[in-house]
Amino acid sequence: MxxxxxxxxxxxxxxxxxxxxxxxxxxxxxxxxxxxxxxxxxxxxxxxxxxxxxxxxxxxxxxxxxxxxxxxxxxxxxxxxxxxxxxxxxxxxxxxxxxxxxxxxxxxxxxxxxxxxxxxxxxxxxxxxxxxxxxxxxxxxxxxxxxxxxxxxxxxxxxxxxxxxxxxxxxxxxxxxxxxxxxxxxxxxxxxxxxxxxxHSHNYTPQQSYKRSFGDARAIGKAWQGAAELRWFKTVLLGWLSDVRHDLRWCANNQRLRELAHAMHIRWQQRCAKLAGFRHGWNEQHGAAA
Known part of the structure; x- marks a missing residue:
């Protein structure tokens, strides 16, 4: 058959x-x-x-x-x-x-x-x-x-x-x-x-990373409950520190520590974009103040 x-x-x-x-x-x-x-x-x-x-x-x-x-x-x-x-x-x-x-x-x-x-x-x-x-x-x-x-x-x-x-x-x-x-x-x-x-992979610039993370978070903010509850301290600062910890371990294990500063910059862009995108999408969909 x-x-x-x-x-x-x-x-x-x-x-x-x-x-x-x-x-x-x-x-x-x-x-x-x-x-x-x-x-x-x-x-x-x-x-x-x-x-x-x-x-x-x-x-x-x-x-x-x-x-x-x-x-x-x-x-x-x-x-x-x-x-x-x-x-x-x-x-x-x-x-x-x-x-x-x-x-x-x-x-x-x-x-x-x-x-x-x-x-x-x-x-x-x-x-x-x-x-x-x-x-x-x-x-x-x-x-x-x-x-x-x-x-x-x-x-x-x-x-x-x-x-x-x-x-x-x-x-x-x-x-x-x-x-x-x-x-x-x-x-x-x-x-x-x-x-x-x-x-498959892409090397995004900091600006492209911000745009993509903002777009993803905006869509999620429009689609689900809870987006308005995100806060800067947890989403941006603690999230960024967690991301950097993962990047540090990966770079060390793969002998690429020279790229850590670049990773830290990209992660900061992504984290700031995530909070802004969530709030934008939530306001767009629900008309609520973030």
Missing amino acids: SAPLVSIVMRSYNEAWALKDTLPALAAQDYSNTELIVIDSGSTDGSQDLIRAAQPAHFIQITPQDYNPSRVMNHGMRLARAERVIFLNADATPQNPHWLRPLAESLADANVAACFGRQIPRPDCQAVFACDYDRCFGPQRESVKWDHFFSMVSSGLRQDIWQQRGFREDLQYAEDDEYTRWCRSQGYAVHYVPDSIVM
């Missing part, structure tokens, strides 16, 4: 440098009953030629101004013919021919709404971000103890559960976190699949 069809939805934007490896890695997977759906946000670097050469079942092109992650993912889900839908960012490169199968098999369980695979950082990844990947995806990952963690970069969703309620299109950030929290609230499981591995 042939394996069930799996739909792969890829989001791309000016990532030809990564697609040169990612698309061949997809073609080399040992799970071959697939359809590829690509939604490109107006690439101008040759990405579109590479995508066309891969002969996707659907190649949707939008402008950068029209990009909304929730809207794009909902669109991909509507186009997908399969019950099991796998998401992969264009700059997330599968590390072997067995990336797809573990994700697809995890979704065979009707109670598993979503799953996500392991990510390892690229060789040029700065220490502050490499530490995050270790905390989120490493062999002794701390994220297993967190209230909730999910990453859409390399992940999968069951179509039947998504059809009950898709991604919230009023959120520009943290839409995957919000959706999978909803899945869990409905009694469904969200699985981590460490045998499915991609290489």
Whole structure:
């Protein structure tokens, strides 16, 4: 009996440098009953030629101004013919021919709404971000103890559960976190699949780090109760000290202590942005004073 069809939805934007490896890695997977759906946000670097050469079942092109992650993912889900839908960012490169199968098999369980695979950082990844990947995806990952963690970069969703309620299109950030929290609230499981591995990382500037952390926190503030209760001392100062402690240990263990000062600066930006974003999102949604 042939394996069930799996739909792969890829989001791309000016990532030809990564697609040169990612698309061949997809073609080399040992799970071959697939359809590829690509939604490109107006690439101008040759990405579109590479995508066309891969002969996707659907190649949707939008402008950068029209990009909304929730809207794009909902669109991909509507186009997908399969019950099991796998998401992969264009700059997330599968590390072997067995990336797809573990994700697809995890979704065979009707109670598993979503799953996500392991990510390892690229060789040029700065220490502050490499530490995050270790905390989120490493062999002794701390994220297993967190209230909730999910990453859409390399992940999968069951179509039947998504059809009950898709991604919230009023959120520009943290839409995957919000959706999978909803899945869990409905009694469904969200699985981590460490045998499915991609290489993926970004070196954000301090300004980019602030913007991303602000956006994530703003979305969470809009979506959940309790955001207005955050305080500077705990969220910013104590949170920053905790982050620096993790970075210090990681840098020492990996002989990269020279990068600690940079990590401390990035963490401060992230922590300040988290508090500001939470409060902004809370006020936006609830009209309450922080």
